[in-house]
Amino acid sequence: MLIFHLQLHTLTHLLTLVDIKNFNMLLLFILLLCLRDSHGSRVDHAQGRIQLDNRVGSMFPQIAPVGAPQGLQPFLPLIAPSPLTPFTNISIPKLSGLCTLNFTAARSLLSVTAIDCWGSFAPVLANVICCPQLEATLTVLIGQSSKYTNVLALNGTAAKHCLSDVEQILMGQGANGDLKQICSVDSLNLTEASCPVKHVNDFYDMVNTSKLLKACENIDPVKECCYQYCHSAILEAATKLASKGSNALDSDASRILPEHSIRVNDCRNIVLRWIASKLEPSHGKKVLRGLSNCNINKVCPLVLPDAKHVAKGCGNGISNKKACCDTMESYVSHLQKQSFITNLQALGCAETLAMKLKKSKIVDDVYSLCHISLKDFSLQVANQEYGCLLPSLPSDAVFDQTSGVSFLCDLNDNIPAPWPSTSQGSSSSACNKSIINIPALPAAAASGQSCLYSHDVLIFLLVNLFFLVMALV
Structure with a gap:
């Protein structure tokens, strides 16, 4: 039941992004997916904290994320098989004939x-x-x-x-x-x-x-x-x-x-x-x-709305924690509907928002108070249960004719959003050695694991499933 609950919330989120005409058919495929998950082989998560990719050793100090939960499990990416076969003359649309590009x-x-x-x-x-x-x-x-x-x-x-x-x-x-x-x-x-x-x-x-x-x-x-x-x-x-x-x-x-x-x-x-x-x-x-x-990775791509409601609930000293966090969560929910971003972009967005809030006379660390993490700044899946942070290194989506489109994304990245101190300079630079450690790639991807899935990547199975349904509608 827990699996289906996650899938149904994921489906609801997908419906807000795209127009799916045949809802019943999609539910049928979800039920089939549940059956496959309950009877198919399952992969056990490796235990321990996320291990950093060696390529970011010179970017961040080798310390574990502050506040990360014990026993944090690495994201196991769903790597589709071979990408879409390159187009041939048969599949090329009728072109102008006036372009000199090769x-x-x-x-x-x-x-x-x-x-x-x-x-x-x-x-x-x-x-x-x-x-x-x-x-x-x-x-x-x-x-x-x-x-x-x-x-x-x-x-x-x-x-x-x-x-x-x-x-x-x-x-x-x-x-x-x-x-x-x-x-x-x-x-x-x-x-x-x-x-x-x-x-x-x-x-x-x-x-x-x-x-x-x-x-x-x-x-x-x-x-x-x-x-x-x-x-x-x-x-x-x-x-x-x-x-x-x-x-x-x-x-x-x-x-x-x-x-x-x-x-x-x-x-x-x-x-x-x-x-x-x-x-x-x-x-x-x-x-x-x-x-x-x-x-x-230097720029926050999100549109940050006016923070007057947050200032009203959290400014000039926080007298009501629940009221403050309610307004903060409401504000962040607007950011979570925009786009997928990288972990370094999320760091920049957290810093930009913190500066905006400080100008609104919010002096307390509302990130810690309201448990705001970096993944809260990216597009959410599964009814805001998971924030998907893309790797800060260049990545591509992959396509498989059976499973559809998937892309590498870290659902386990629970790094708290840092609240900058008055004396602290910009922390969003990839070269700033004083900030918390952020992996450039999910741990499982860095270790070369592929063709694996778990409940944490169920969203991507549903993303792939969406295209199967659309092909049949």
């Missing part, structure tokens, strides 16, 4: 992108998985094509056709049809925009390409975010490109800075495309996703 060179990336941006899940995975993957794929496509065209950008007309073709290919493989809106992608993003350099030969004339490639051909996704080796090389190259044909660097900085900054950012896209042209597509995607994740 889709064949990046067909596997397009398939991964379609899965990362799958249907109704694209909006809730947009910030961490879908949009970074889409941007990386577009960069790789242009970079790979530049080996034949000698141009690192598309003209305006070609950009419109190519973006439309990419949309059609992705939609044909199950991706959401509104990716341009979800990810704020415009055909201008495929051009050189304001950057004065787009030809490969001009790029070689202006940039120390050997230095750039050495810094960026292989990056450590943790160390890069801390030490900015590749980021610095990209900025140096982009700044040189942006200076072509102008004396921006020698002019009055206060007058030209905004325009020049935009130009440098546009030239940064040119630099990324060149890097992608020098790497094998899947390797280039790995580098690009690693670079983008450094920026993703």
